[in-house]
Amino acid sequence: MQYQIGHADLCLVLALVRGRSLARAAELLQVDVSTIFRAIRRLEAALGVALFEKSRRGYTPTDTAQALAEQAERAELALDAARVALEQGKQVVSGTVRLTCTDAVLSNLLLPALARFMPNYPALALELVTSNDFANLSRRDADVALRLTRQPPEHLVGRRLGAVSYVVCARADGQDRSDLPRQSWIAPDESMPDHATVVWRLDHLPGVVPSYRCSSMSAVAQLTAAGLGVAALPDFILRGRPELHAISEPLPGCDTELWLLTRPDCRSLRSVQTLFEELSKALMSEG
Template sequence: MPNPLHSIAWDDVRLVHAVAEARSLPAAAARLGVNHSTVFRRLRQLEAMLGLALFERHRSGYVPTAAGEAMVALATRVDADITGVTRRLAGLAPVPEGEVRIATSDSLLAELLLPMLARFRQAHPAIRLDIVTGNMALNLSRRDADIALRATSAPPDTLVGRRLARLAWALYGPLDEADPPPLARLLEEARWLSLSDALGHLAPARFLRGQVPEARIVGRFDSVQALTLATRVGMGIAHLPCFAGDASPMLRRLLPPEPGFATDLWLLTHPDLRHAPRIRILLDYLAEEIAGMRGLIEGGSA
């Protein structure tokens, strides 16, 4: 008699994995791009072929049995293998063409990267750019992005890259003729803008929590770019990266850069991709461009 395990197809494994992750048949169907009844029918057919129940129905949804967990583990291993092969094949691309996905923050994109990327595209029209912005680090090991430009003091050990500069922060406010008051008065009298809890781990946000009365904080923002824009229109004063604050003719430094707020600026990629022509040429280009702006990034000019 034929062994039913020999009849399992990759689509069967994907289906079990999708149900296990989604915990419901409709949600699994949405992930797979099929309808609910198809998932139900295929799951029942697979369980009948194996002679094993793959899921138990609980209040929380579909929970894998031991047999179901084994298939989920198989799906995870195969997915990791496919990702690894995809990375290695990408690394073998012979010419600098194709798509490069870049992950960075909205502030770095708007204030630093966009002009560089526009010039890069003019020089290398065969390379297409896919830009992903956000404050959460994407998983480059799973090809969520090919290159990341991040402000961090601890880049992941699984990535390779270059530390390009030390990203400085200073206190900025509206441009006027009066000399800025000392910090003690600013803490008590100024209207302050802050980063929200989503970025509460950053040093400027921690400083405000400990030094500025809650009543003096008139606005909170979940991105550095939004904080910068709010400062430029005069809502209040805020700590900003020097590359953003110094670039605005509407702002001036109220205090010198705070050394304790600085972080390293890293350009990162996955080891399997670093020699791919399209990745290599963009990494080298960005490193050279950012090196030319190191003085601004490190707070050397006001």
């Protein structure tokens, strides 16, 4: 039979990954060095793979050992959360949720929200993927999506968190930016030909040729904040960038909505439910 790895094995690997030496691993596990040495040799023989490479710098973990150590850390977090839950009489929220969003939503909305509540869920792990479409959820590459859209796909379920407008923005440097056709424009590149701001610019400023094109709205915002020109950006970016200011009213036809979405088979998971409630509270308060 294939060897069934146990909790003690994971603790052993994690200690050596953290300690990088037999002596430090022995100290972490409160055993002697010879015990660590024999245990690692036995585990490698049982698994049929090398877990560490010995060198003058100590024990360097292989990819297999690194993967086992990551699982061990998750187990460690889950145990810590269980102990806290028993002490406080609360249920533990655990597991891994894969969440997808655009890079602009990630840096300006999601990360500040996560910083508020994730410390309260030590056994909940998130895997974050930046993408501009819904294919991730459809292919089951992700469990939850935070998306800007006016029409979320019918096969997904979720919650509308608020409205988002786009405005033309510039660095607050005192320059006269009122003549928009004469400005240096920063815009999405050909990877986003149907982006609402691209459509708006082609309709309202057909003679403008952007000086800079970027593969993400986050990059567009960064170039604008650096004073390289003007750009049409979602209003939520302005809240986190005081160096930027709006130089137009909301652009007609560009209004959209922020949606938190998941697949129907995921909505009953406690981890997903918790993420929905916490993100809803954090992001709806932003609006």
